[in-house]
Structures are given as C-alpha cells and as structure tokens.
Amino acid sequence: MQALVWEAPRVMTLRECAVPEVQPGEVLIRVAYAGICGSELSGYLGHNALRVPPLVMGHEFAGEIVALGDGVQTRHPALAQGRMATVDPMIYCGTCEFCARRLNQLCANRRLVGAHRPGAFAEYVTVPAEMIFLLPAGMPARIGALAEPVACAARIGELASPVAGADVLIMGAGPIGLLALQVLRGHGAQRVFIADLDSARLAMAAELGGDVLDPRAVDVPQAVRQATGGRGVAVALDAVGTAATRKQCVAAARSAGTVILSGLHEETSAMPAADIIRREIVVRGSFCYTPANFAAALDLLARGVVRLAPWIVEAPLADGGQWFERLCATPGGVAKVLLVPGGA
Ligand SMILES: [Zn+2]
Ligand SMILES: [Zn+2]
Numbered sequence: 001m002q003a004l005v006w007e008a009p010r011v012m013t014l015r016e017c018a019v020p021e022v023q024p025g026e027v028l029i030r031v032a033y034a035g036i037c038g039s040e041l042s043g044y045l046g047h048n049a050l051r052v053p054p055l056v057m058g059h060e061f062a063g064e065i066v067a068l069g070d071g072v073q074t075r076h077p078a079l080a081q082g083r084m085a086t087v088d089p090m091i092y093c094g095t096c097e098f099c100a101r102r103l104n105q106l107c108a109n110r111r112l113v114g115a116h117r118p119g120a121f122a123e124y125v126t127v128p129a130e131m132i133f134l135l136p137a138g139m140p141a142r143i144g145a146l147a148e149p150v151a152c153a154a155r156i157g158e159l160a161s162p163v164a165g166a167d168v169l170i171m172g173a174g175p176i177g178l179l180a181l182q183v184l185r186g187h188g189a190q191r192v193f194i195a196d197l198d199s200a201r202l203a204m205a206a207e208l209g210g211d212v213l214d215p216r217a218v219d220v221p222q223a224v225r226q227a228t229g230g231r232g233v234a235v236a237l238d239a240v241g242t243a244a245t246r247k248q249c250v251a252a253a254r255s256a257g258t259v260i261l262s263g264l265h266e267e268t269s270a271m272p273a274a275d276i277i278r279r280e281i282v283v284r285g286s287f288c289y290t291p292a293n294f295a296a297a298l299d300l301l302a303r304g305v306v307r308l309a310p311w312i313v314e315a316p317l318a319d320g321g322q323w324f325e326r327l328c329a330t331p332g333g334v335a336k337v338l339l340v341p342g343g344a
Contacts, residue, residue: 002341003122004320006055009046012321017056020118020126027079027129028067029087032141033314033338034120035060036327037149038174039264043115044324050115058120058339059089059113062135062144072129084135086144087120087127088151088294089113094130105155105288121320123341133294136302142312143301145338150297150306151289152262153179157187158293159260159286160235164188167228169252170210171220172239172263173201175308175336180237180262181210182306193233195220195248200333204311221251232257243269255279262286311335317342 003017022028037060043051051057065083072079079085092099092107099107113119113127135144153176160168168189170177173196181192194210196202202212211227213220225232232254238245241263249259250272259281276283289297300306315323317339327337 001123002317003056003118004058004317004339006044006051006057007053010044010325012044012324014318014320017122019124022067022069022126024070025072025075025129026069026126027065027072027132028069028124028126029061029063029085029120030066030124031058031061031063031120031122031341032084033062033145033340034058035145035149036320036323036337036339038176040114041324041328042265045328050112055115056118056122057114058122058125059115060145060148061120061125062086062141062147063120063125065132066124068129069126076129076132078134079129079132084139084141084144085132086135086147086298087113088131088133088289088291089119089127089148090288091116091128091131102290102292104291121317121339133298136298139298139302142314142338144298146301146308146336147294147297149175149336150179150183150300151294152176152286153183153306154293154296154300155289156180156237156260156262156286157183159284160184160237160258161187163235165190166234167191167193167224169220169224169233169236169249170194170239171237171245171249172196173198173205173210173212174239174331176262177237177239178204178208178308178335179306180239181205181208183300184235185209186300186305191227193220193224193227193252198331201331204333204335220248224252228254234258235260237262239263241265247272250275250281250283253279253281256281258282258284260284260286308335313337314340316340
C-alpha cells in the first residue's frame with residue numbers, strides 16, 4: 001500500500017509499505033479521507049516530542065471496515081466488513097482511575113493513532129475495535145472524517161457550559177476555533193467574538209456567525225469590554241496557545257468568568273496571576289475529548305449543527321507533503337485539508 005511517511009523535520013515522502021496485519025481485537029480500515037491536524041504541523045516541523053520519525057501520521061479519518069481480527073465479531077457484533085466508520089484515535093486502557101471516571105483522554109496509558117502507532121495517512125490502518133464509531137446512515141465519509149476535531153470542540157462546549165445567553169470570546173479561527181464557535185452557538189451563546197490575524201480565517205468566522213475582531217486593528221480585550229458594557233465575556237477560549245492570546249483571554253473575561261486553554265502553541269507562558277486571583281477567574285485546560293464527546297460530535301455533524309464546508313480541500317495523499325508546507329506557511333481560506341489515498 002502507499003503511505004505518507006514523515007521521515008525528518010519538513011520531509012514527508014510517499015512510500016510503498018506493507019498493509020498492516022490485523023491483530024486480535026483489531027480492525028483493518030481502508031482509509032477514505034484523513035484530515036491534517038494542527039498538532040501534526042508542529043510535529044512535521046519537529047517541535048513535538050510525541051512524534052518521532054519515521055512515522056505515518058493521521059488521526060482524523062473515516063473509511064471502510066475491510067477485515068476483522070480474531071474475537072472482534074463476537075465482542076462487537078455491529079462491526080462488519082463494508083461498514084463505514086470513523087475512529088476515536090485516543091486509545092485508552094479502560095482500567096485506570098481516569099478511565100473509570102470516563103475521562104479517558106487523561107488515561108495514564110493512552111496511545112494516539114498516528115503518533116504512538118501508524119496512522120491514517122495511508123491506504124490502510126489498523127485500530128482496536130473498541131475505538132470504532134460507525135457512521136450514522138447517510139453520512140458521507142468526508143463528513144465522518146471531521147468527527148475528531150468536532151469532538152475537541154464538543155469537549156470545549158461541555159466545559160464552557162452553561163453559556164446560553166452569554167457572550168464568549170475565541171482567540172484563533174483555525175479549525176478548532178471555527179468548530180468551537182458553532183458548538184457554543186449551538187449551546188445558545190449570544191455573541192461569539194472571534195479574533196485571528198488571518199483575514200481569510202476571519203471571513204470564514206464571520207460567515208459562521210462570529211463577531212470578528214482583527215487584533216491588528218483593535219485591542220481585543222478592550223473591544224470586547226466596550227461591546228459588553230465594560231463587563232467582559234463569561235467564557236474566553238484560547239485556541240492558539242501563545243503568551244499573548246492566553247493573556248488576552250484573561251483580560252477579556254469578566255470577573256468570576258472562565259478561561260479555557262486548548263491551544264498548545266507554546267509549552268509555557270507568563271500569566272497575569274494577580275488579575276486571575278483578584279477577579280476569581282477560573283482557568284482550565286481542555287484536552288481532546290471523552291468517548292461521550294466523540295459520540296456527540298457525530299451527532300452534531302449528522303444534525304448539521306457544525307460544518308467546515310465550503311472550506312474543505314480534498315487532495316491526493318501524494319500531495320500531502322506540499323499541503324503540510326502550505327498549512328505551515330499561509331493556510332488562507334482553508335479550514336481543513338482531507339488527504340485521499342489513491343487520489344482525489
Ligand atoms: Zn487532531
Ligand atoms: Zn486508562
């Protein structure tokens with residue numbers, strides 16, 4: 001089979017590889033679409049200790065079940081050859097303290113498809129049967145491939161709630177920012193302010209109902225305070241992860257408000273601790289998703305609550321390296337690139 005192999009920082013090569021053997025309890029999937037994730041861009045540049053070359057990345061995908069390993073049929077009777085599925089790529093142990101609390105994304109033994117084991121930038125990928133989510137009837141595979149980033153946004157929406165009638169701010173109009181915007185609106189948020197340095201991304205955010213702010217033209221926290229009668233927003237989400245955007249979220253949050261950090265651009269950054277203390281701001285991380293968030297994501301996609309069309313680009317797997325380069329430089333009006341094994 002053909003697989004896109006990350007071989008060194010900024011080196012991504014299409015190679016002929018063996019089709020992975022299906023282990024007991026696992027399922028072989030023929031990949032239909034696999035999305036490129038922002039975390040993989042930093043991996044591609046070599047800025048991410050999680051990913052070590054040579055590696056086949058790819059954890060946002062959908063495809064067809066083509067083979068079942070020993071024991072799968074009896075334990076998972078719904079899984080069958082020919083069914084279309086997506087995959088929760090955050091494999092968990094199911095037995096640790098956090099798995100017991102259904103916070104499987106915090107599992108001490110978690111292993112990510114496309115980082116700890118070969119991923120979906122290939123014609124075929126194997127995954128444990130428990131991680132499979134069958135696509136709802138009628139859902140195209142290209143929509144099912146969005147379930148993973150939508151699940152991240154569903155987790156953010158869960159942690160931000162209740163937001164009905166409240167104003168919120170999102171720093172960053174990348175895929176997670178754009179999806180969180182729609183999820184928060186779905187939860188009844190009144191106004192969703194959203195800031196990004198890229199005008200093409202702001203245009204997408206505006207079309208999805210965001211109140212857009214250009215940080216080069218306005219001071220974002222000041223603009224948010226002006227628009228909210230001086231109070232600030234109930235929830236500020238940082239979907240970038242720089243010192244500047246983290247600080248802007250605190251400054252824009254109202255007293256006793258919540259700042260949610262999901263962007264991972266910088267490992268550490270200075271935070272205005274005294275302001276957080278004196279205004280009793282809750283700062284909390286949001287990491288990936290629980291299995292319940294993943295199921296909710298498929299439902300949000302099925303009901304059309306969230307979308308990234310018409311800003312999805314489909315590209316042949318062979319062009320993956322070029323797209324990694326382009327997304328690292330100037331993504332422009334592209335919300336998600338879906339790689340298609342065997343051509344687009
Ligand atoms: Zn991802
Ligand atoms: Zn666990």
